[in-house]
Amino acid sequence: MRFKILRFFFLGFLATITLRLFYWQIIQSDKLQARAEVQHLKNESVLAQRGKILFSDGSILASNSPSFLLFGQPKILSAEEKESNSTKLARVLSKGVEEELEIKKKLINDFSQDLYWVPINKNIDINTKKNIEALSLKGIGFVVSSSRFYPESSSSAHLLGFLGSNNKGESTGYFGLEGYYDGELKGLAGSIRLEKDAQGLPILIGNFLTKEARNGKDLTLNIDRTIQFIIEQNLKKGIEKYGAKSAMAIVMEPKSGNILAMASFPSYDPADFTKYPKEYYKNPLVADQYEPGSTFKVLVMAAALNEDVVKPDTKCDICKGPINLGGFTIRTWNNQYEEDPTMTDVIVHSDNTGMVFSAKKIGLDKLYKYIEDYGFGSPTDIDLQDEFSPDLRPKNSWREIDLATAAFGQGVAVTPIQMVRAVSAIANGGKLMEPHVVAAISDISSTFEIKPKVVKEVIRPSSAKSITEMMVKAVEEGEAKWAKPKGYKIAGKTGTAQIPIAGHYDPNKTIASFVGFAPADDPKFVMIVRYDEPTSSIFGAETAAPTFFEIAKELFIYYKIAPNE
Amino acid sequence: MTIIKTFETHSEHNFINLRSKKFILVSILIIFFAVAEIWVNNSLAKLGGQFESTLNLQKSLMLENQLLENEIATEASLQKIASQSASLGFIKPLKVQYIR
Numbered sequence: 001m002r003f004k005i006l007r008f009f010f011l012g013f014l015a016t017i018t019l020r021l022f023y024w025q026i027i028q029s030d031k032l033q034a035r036a037e038v039q040h041l042k043n044e045s046v047l048a049q050r051g052k053i054l055f056s057d058g059s060i061l062a063s064n065s066p067s068f069l070l071f072g073q074p075k076i077l078s079a080e081e082k083e084s085n086s087t088k089l090a091r092v093l094s095k096g097v098e099e100e101l102e103i104k105k106k107l108i109n110d111f112s113q114d115l116y117w118v119p120i121n122k123n124i125d126i127n128t129k130k131n132i133e134a135l136s137l138k139g140i141g142f143v144v145s146s147s148r149f150y151p152e153s154s155s156s157a158h159l160l161g162f163l164g165s166n167n168k169g170e171s172t173g174y175f176g177l178e179g180y181y182d183g184e185l186k187g188l189a190g191s192i193r194l195e196k197d198a199q200g201l202p203i204l205i206g207n208f209l210t211k212e213a214r215n216g217k218d219l220t221l222n223i224d225r226t227i228q229f230i231i232e233q234n235l236k237k238g239i240e241k242y243g244a245k246s247a248m249a250i251v252m253e254p255k256s257g258n259i260l261a262m263a264s265f266p267s268y269d270p271a272d273f274t275k276y277p278k279e280y281y282k283n284p285l286v287a288d289q290y291e292p293g294s295t296f297k298v299l300v301m302a303a304a305l306n307e308d309v310v311k312p313d314t315k316c317d318i319c320k321g322p323i324n325l326g327g328f329t330i331r332t333w334n335n336q337y338e339e340d341p342t343m344t345d346v347i348v349h350s351d352n353t354g355m356v357f358s359a360k361k362i363g364l365d366k367l368y369k370y371i372e373d374y375g376f377g378s379p380t381d382i383d384l385q386d387e388f389s390p391d392l393r394p395k396n397s398w399r400e401i402d403l404a405t406a407a408f409g410q411g412v413a414v415t416p417i418q419m420v421r422a423v424s425a426i427a428n429g430g431k432l433m434e435p436h437v438v439a440a441i442s443d444i445s446s447t448f449e450i451k452p453k454v455v456k457e458v459i460r461p462s463s464a465k466s467i468t469e470m471m472v473k474a475v476e477e478g479e480a481k482w483a484k485p486k487g488y489k490i491a492g493k494t495g496t497a498q499i500p501i502a503g504h505y506d507p508n509k510t511i512a513s514f515v516g517f518a519p520a521d522d523p524k525f526v527m528i529v530r531y532d533e534p535t536s537s538i539f540g541a542e543t544a545a546p547t548f549f550e551i552a553k554e555l556f557i558y559y560k561i562a563p564n565e
Numbered sequence: 566m567t568i569i570k571t572f573e574t575h576s577e578h579n580f581i582n583l584r585s586k587k588f589i590l591v592s593i594l595i596i597f598f599a600v601a602e603i604w605v606n607n608s609l610a611k612l613g614g615q616f617e618s619t620l621n622l623q624k625s626l627m628l629e630n631q632l633l634e635n636e637i638a639t640e641a642s643l644q645k646i647a648s649q650s651a652s653l654g655f656i657k658p659l660k661v662q663y664i665r
Contacts, residue, residue, distance in 0.1 A: 060638040066628050126632060151638035201613035205606055229643040554657075562663040 492516020
């Protein structure tokens with residue numbers, strides 16, 4: 001009997017052990033395995049470095065700077081420690097007494113949350129981190145991250161764009177180069193998985209899995225930092241001097257389509273973009289449409305020369321006075337008229353009636369085709385995210401008056417990049433190029449170079465030569481001749497376009513611009529300068545042209561181009 | 566009674582001898598490699614700390630390198646050069662003379 005009881009007892013004991021083992025090994029196995037893995041495996045993600053953006057000489061325009069996320073652990077802190085941490089941290093993180101109080105309030109709020117982990121402050125720099133670490137506070141820590149660093153501060157902001165966060169909280173490039181090349185720049189994060197011992201140190205003979213982080217690719221730009229600096233300084237001066245609402249300029253290499261410089265003001269700081277109005281983010285040089293005014297005349301005249309419907313010495317026999325067309329009267333800008341001016345005179349004196357004469361000679365079908373061939377009505381495919389192209393009105397909706405006004409740049413909407421590219425076709429013997437900001441994309445093992453691309457030949461080299469001579473004369477004898485640097489052959493044209501408001505043109509507000517290239521015989525650069533609503537003078541000849549020539553003077557010295565006249 | 570004593574042939578004796586020698590040799594090798602493995606594992610386990618500190622050193626050097634690179638870029642920026650040169654009294658040339 002005793003033996004039976006003992007046997008029953010042992011069997012029961014065995015069954016209990018079996019059931020318990022079944023519970024741990026089968027039912028709870030996943031949970032326990034996961035807990036064991038957490039205890040002896042270490043998973044770490046390795047951040048990929050965002051690619052750098054470099055000027056053409058290799059100097060840095062945008063790079064990365066190590067930054068840190070400050071976090072707190074409210075659950076391990078007592079009420080006194082929370083109060084003391086908030087006071088001490090607020091002192092380090094603030095710049096003034098008022099800000100200190102605000103930050104302290106926020107920190108007290110953060111620490112009062114019933115959480116194990118709360119983010120306190122993003123993008124803390126290394127010096128602030130050292131100052132916080134020196135306080136030896138309990139319940140706070142840092143996570144390494146990275147932020148964008150701009151050694152030239154707010155320079156080239158519109159060109160660069162900025163780095164923000166998407167709806168998943170991931171760093172994403174917006175606008176400009178950061179937006180256009182986000183895929184190339186951002187890279188791919190990696191990870192490390194290794195076994196650790198009781199002290200948390202890696203066990204080298206254990207499992208060791210690594211997925212290498214792939215850093216983003218670097219962009220080397222065509223932007224020349226000296227030229228960029230020159231145009232930025234001159235535009236800053238100009239916007240104040242002429243009391244303009246905004247100022248902008250592009251410098252392009254006509255033979256390659258490379259963008260050498262691009263700037264516009266007002267601008268913003270890409271490192272602190274949230275402090276600026278959202279309207280500032282868009283690059284107006286590629287996204288802002290305007291009526292080009294008289295700068296458009298050189299393109300229409302080039303088309304007329306190319307079609308052999310006029311020659312530089314062809315006389316205009318309808319230019320003695322205002323032209324009446326479909327109920328509208330077309331006048332010259334100063335309401336003064338010459339007797340039979342030649343086509344060269346028409347360009348030199350920016351004569352609207354002479355342009356109507358040449359446009360009529362070309363005819364709507366051909367002129368419309370030229371406008372399209374110059375690249376208007378479609379994007380230039382510049383490598384910037386914000387590009388926008390205003391549509392051309394359908395040809396069948398054009399009336400006779402539309403053909404006439406288009407001849408002097410009214411009723412046609414363009415962007416500055418479209419305009420400078422079209423004029424660069426004249427400087428390049430008639431060949432229209434695709435504009436490029438980036439010269440090369442490179443990673444650790446390879447470099448991809450972006451080659452110049454000819455889009456099409458819009459006009460013959462001989463026509464380009466003829467219109468160039470007319471543009472040179474426009475600079476030598478036109479309204480802006482007083483500002484021209486002596487000894488240099490510069491081809492250019494002023495433009496003063498009125499701003500259309502609610503069906504009519506505002507008589508007091510203009511867009512003043514100057515587009516041209518130099519040296520005219522062998523152009524090194526094409527440039528457009530534009531001021532919106534200048535107040536000191538409404539004319540391009542008195543605002544944009546002087547700035548153009550000031551920049552050109554500095555570029556001649558930079559390129560070591562001596563005067564030849 | 567006849568006692569018959571059988572003697573192993575010379576070749577059989579040699580074979581057994583060789584087999585036991587081989588057995589001993591293999592055993593020694595196994596023991597040697599087992600000890601070696603334990604020793605290597607032990608040594609490597611200790612190196613975990615060293616590996617961790619080397620990794621941390623690499624990270625901090627890379628961080629420092631990045632900071633120094635950024636400092637150079639800031640000091641060499643045209644904004645900085647322009648303000649420094651202006652404070653030292655340098656100005657843009659008012660007129661450039663070309664010698665032919």
